[in-house]
Amino acid sequence: MGWALPLLRVVCLCSLLAVARPARPANVSIGALFTFDSVIGRSARAAIDLAVADVNRDARVLRGTHLSLVAQDTKCSGFVGTIQALQLMEKKVVAVVGPQSSGIAHVVSHVVNELHVPLLSFAATDPALASAQYPYFVRAARGDDSSQMAAVADIVTYYGWREVTVIYVDNDYGRGGVDALGDALEAQRAKVSFKAPFPPDADQAAIADLLVRVTMMESRVCVVHVNPDSGLAVFAAARSLGMMASGYVWIATDWLAAALDSTRPPNPRAMSLVQGVVTLRQHTPDSGAKTSLTSRFAAAQLNRTATLNAFGLAAYDAVWMAARAIDEFLEDGGNVTFSVDPRLQQEVNGSSTLRLDTLRVFDQGEQLLQKVMLANFTGVTGGVRFSADGRSLADPAYEVLNVGGTGVRRVGYWSNHSHLSVAAPTPLRIKTNSSQQQQEQRLYSVIWPGETTSPPRGWVFPNNGRPLRIGVPYRTTQKQFVSKDSGPDGASGYCIDVFKAAVALLPYPVPVSFILFGDGVKNPSYSDLVNKVANNVFDAAVGDVSIVTNRTRVVDFTQPYVESGLVIVSPVKEKSSNAWAFLKPFTLGMWAVTGAFFLFVGAVVWILEHRFNPEFRGSPREQLVTIFWFSFSTMFFAHRRTL
Structure with missing residues (x-):
């Protein structure tokens, strides 16, 4: 009988623990807040009802505590949603599934913050709801x-x-x-x-x-x-x-x-x-639980055509998230109690006629919120666990x-x-x-609007856009570079052709409008043209504009496409077959001056040579012939010293 006393002590200790732990409540209520008659609401309403029934049917969850649901219709209105949220809090719910609207979630979050009731939204995806301003807002959706x-x-x-x-x-x-x-x-x-x-x-x-x-x-x-x-x-x-x-x-x-x-x-x-x-x-991976829920949802709809969408699946898992958190909260000895908010009581004692005295603060709301954030189970949407920041599912x-x-x-x-x-x-x-x-960083082919398989370009030139204003110098000389033209463009020349060719290489259309700069009587000031580009009078300028230091300080230039230097620009003519074409580079006066210089050189040589050189002597006729012969021979013979 030596073992009887220790056994008795263990039994007594267990009895004391059982007495110390509060009994589980017979019923716990959660709320549902969304628009019943909506695309999301019609799917979520049936899914939430099925989830509550499944929780109460599963003996492993809540274990003797019945989960009740109180649903309120927000009617897609921020004002009505606020009123419905306050009425919902009168029912002493410990958690709320919803709302589906981000706008209503912003308003209701202030209510649950005051009353310490976790708000599990399955469809409010506004990223701003994840701020620290709304600590009791829990995004029960996979991402925002x-x-x-x-x-x-x-x-x-x-x-x-x-x-x-x-x-x-x-x-x-x-x-x-x-x-x-x-x-x-x-x-x-x-x-x-x-x-x-x-x-x-x-x-x-x-x-x-x-x-x-x-x-x-x-x-x-x-x-x-x-x-x-x-x-x-x-x-x-x-x-x-x-x-x-x-x-x-x-x-x-x-x-x-x-x-x-x-x-x-x-x-x-x-x-x-x-x-x-x-x-x-x-994305919700295929699973047996998802298939079973989809079939039961279809059976519950009877003759109606509504089906379960992704938000309905998220609403189903949100109910299970709340139920599991409540179960862990009760398992740790938590007790569900509500108390009066002193600030609301002051309003009631004042001149307010609102029924704020019916609202109660959930005393253990923060503890239940912590249990919600520890969720880690596999639901119909896949693995349900929160990301590192705790603001949405991972x-x-x-x-x-x-x-x-x-x-x-x-x-x-x-x-x-x-x-x-x-x-x-x-x-x-x-x-x-x-x-x-x-x-695998790719997608399969897409059929775009108009039944085309090629990805659209994605842009056009806007109908309300204006063409680029291109300033063109109105020159009176060297018109081959740029000049006025009677065509639709209003300008022509080598510079205009280069500009058009460059624009044609762009992968998108660029409409332009050429605007002449100058009066056509004298060449315009190119510095003034550059300054008008700098002052946004013109969007760009096209022409034979020299790149100088002071101009580069106010505008950007393209790379030069004509090499500078001493050049002559002349019109191309057909090659002449005349044998005397070599005479055309010089004028008649130039040829006369050239011949006179040859005669002058011959005369000088005769003066210097006729006294010593016998070949420059003779009769006056012979000496004159020698002078002419020597002058003209210099054009055809190279006079040099014989070594």
Whole structure:
């Protein structure tokens, strides 16, 4: 019986521990906050209901505690969403799944910060929500618009485009995405050349007016970042304006994939509007759990055509994330209690008639938030764990889709560590061969708008742009270089021909307008012409402008294409067959002067030689003949001393 006493002590210690640990509550409530009647909401609502049922059915989670759901409809309104969030907090929920809107998430985050309730959003992708201002906001989605816009920037760079036009809804979601796109493009040495925002409640006419301005821009690469419920109106207006034809590039963020995935079969009218569009979809690897959930979702819809999209899958995992965190919180001895916020109580005791006294602070909200951030399980969207910064799920990845015919075709993937690839992304902890990864930096062929397979050039000269103003000196001499012309250009000459040949080598059109500088009576001042270029009166100058030091201080010159020096410019004439052509270089007077000099030389030689040289003597006639003979012989004989 020596072992009886130690055993009794162990049993008593266990009993004391059991007494010290608070009993699990019979029921724990979580909230759901989203727009029920929306593309994302219809998918998320059924997925959240299925998730709550699965949690309560699984004996390994919560273990005796029933999970209740309180859902509130935000009706896609910031004001209504705020009211619904306050009403939701009256129900003493310990966590909230949602909202789907970034704008509503900004407002509701202030509420949950005050009441210490974790907010698990499955669709609010504004990067600004990840700031320290919203500590209780948890992004239960795989990545935000920063990663999504990095994927868009990689696609733009992959095809060699340098400028894009972004069309977006003018709210927190749209503006946050555009800012992220600008940063991502700047890192790739590209840029957003034109921003086209429209109000959230814009009608078809307002969108069409906006797209007319887009058609006047240079860039033909359009990125569309709007809401899934109203985004197809953009493509409807674009189609009516002829902007879905060859030459345009349309890249839509993941809202389009969510809209197309929300109905089965796809809506034929919607498919006809987005032919040739490239879009993104949050990548969720195939698994048995995903297949089972999809089939159960379809069965729960009965005769309805709604299907499960990527946001619905994220909402399902968000419920499981909350349930697992609650389970670990309770397992560690946590207790669910609520208390009155003294600041809210002061408002109630004042003149306010709002029912703020019904709101309670979740005392253990911070502890539950820490458990949420430690999530590490495999859900229907893949591995669920947070990144190092703890602001969103790790390993964001997207599928690159091309809309064509009656469906969509996957042309590649994007992830934050492999970027564009035709192979499905693998977790970062799984190392891949670097050379193989380099070879996979590509996409399959895309069918662009207008049913073309060649990547569009991506730009045209803008309709609202003005031609380059080219200053041309109006010369009165040396017109072969540059002169006035009666043709459509208004100028001609060698310099004009060289300029036109250089412009023709550019891979894009450059319309120019030649403007004569000078009155045509006298040669203009070239220094004044250069100064007009420096002062933006002319965009450039073309002509025989000398490169001198003081001019190089104010303008840039091209490399000289004519070597300077002493040159003669003369018109080319046909070669003459006249035997006396050698006489043409000298005039008659020049020949007379030359002959006189020869006679003068002969006379001088005779004066010096006739007294000593017998060959220069004789009769006057003979001496005169000798002088003429000696003078003319110098043209044909080389007189030299005989050695």
